[in-house]
Amino acid sequence: MPMKTQILDATSDGIAAAAEILREGGLVAFPTETVYGLGGDARADRAVARIFDAKARPHFNPLIVHLPDLEAAALYAEIPDLARTLADAFWPGPLTMVLPLRPDAGLSPLVTAGLDTVAIRVPAHATARALLRAFGGPLAAPSANPSGRISPTRADHVMAGLSGRIEAVLDGGPCAVGVESTILGLEPGPVLLRPGGLPQEALEAALGQPLASGGNAAKPNAPGQLASHYAPEARVRLGVTTPQPTEVWVGFGPDCAQAPLTLSASGDLIEAAANLFHILRLADAQAGAGAGIAFAPIPEQGLGRAINDRLRRAAAPRP
Structure with a gap:
């Protein structure tokens, strides 16, 4: 039987109410x-199982544990020297490390999918940190959407997918970055498991070396590695400069002035990342039955890598 999902304001009272729901x-x-x-208590099997159930998420796909600082992270994971260096540089922020x-x-064990590693991040959002x-304690927190569907960057996106399946949504307004965190593995050396909100170039500058790419869609050791993910109902084509009449065209940059929707009219990758999932939802709603969505080319640099990663997964054949 569906429950009533509350919307809580990001005030001290709303945050206190949200914390009490989590403790229960x-x-x-x-x-x-x-x-x-x-979010659910990462120590409680039932709470974590409910996350999987609410999202209809495959149980072999691990979850990210959110914590307020490096000191708290050290209670749950071994923190090698390299991880401490990166934490000093990028936490709080959109970096997840598999430790x-x-x-x-x-x-x-549902959080780690039975692995001997755990994905940890320290978020920068003031409301998340207050919560x-x-x-x-540690909060297991995948994206708040049905598994494989478009990630939510606003409270109403969450309600559209999960209303009646969770207790509450803490409304902190639109998300500034708009794509999920960058995930970095450290064994046997630094490896990029998922591009995201922290550009690869920033990590490589901090490390003083290029990053290897990794990840296993068949047996993921971190979230966001499934081949088909972030999927709208409509089919998706990428790198399109001339859309078909039945497609909703999503532009990028000043050369796409005729596109009815755009990730960024000026070609700003930061703006495009922040808009990505919201625009994908709008395009899906406009496409209707039997239509498609066509995305203009996005440069494969900086946050463009994360945007293209999400779009390739959205366009992948569905399981």
Whole structure:
């Protein structure tokens, strides 16, 4: 039987109410600088199982654990020197690191999909940080949308997909970054598992070396590695400069002035990343039955890598 999903304002009272729901084993969607996350107590098997159930998410796909700071992260994961260096540079922020799981971490094995590693991030969004402090523990929080569908960057996006399946949404307004966090593995060396809100170039500058690319769609060790993901109902084509009459064209840059929708009219990749999932939803709504969505080319640099990664997964054949 569907439950009533509350919308809580991002005030001290709303955050306190959200933290109490989480302590009682409930689920609360909350804003981060990247996308809205669906939070549950990462130590509680039932709460984590409910995240999977609410999202209809494959149980072999691990979850990211959100924590307020590096000190808290060290309670659940081993933090090698390289991870500390990167944390000092990029936490709080849109970087997730896959780290060795501490034997005494006490996390639900559903969070790690039974692996001996855990994906951890320290979000920068003020509301997320306030909620983590009020809750006082680790929150498992994948994106707050049905699994494989378009990620939510606003509270109404969450309600459209999960209303009646979770207890509450903490409304902190639109997300500033708009694509999920960058995920970095560190063993045996630094490897980019998922491009995201922290550009690859920034990581490479901090590391002083190029990043290898990795990830296994068949057996992921971090979220966002499934081949088909972020999928709208309509079919998606990429790199389109001349759309078909039945397609909704999404432009990028000043050469696409005729496009009815655009990720960024000026060709700004930061603006495009922030708009991506909202525009994808609008295009899907406009496409209607039997139509498609055509995206103009996006440069494969900076945040363009993350945008193209999400679009390739949206366009992939559905399982």
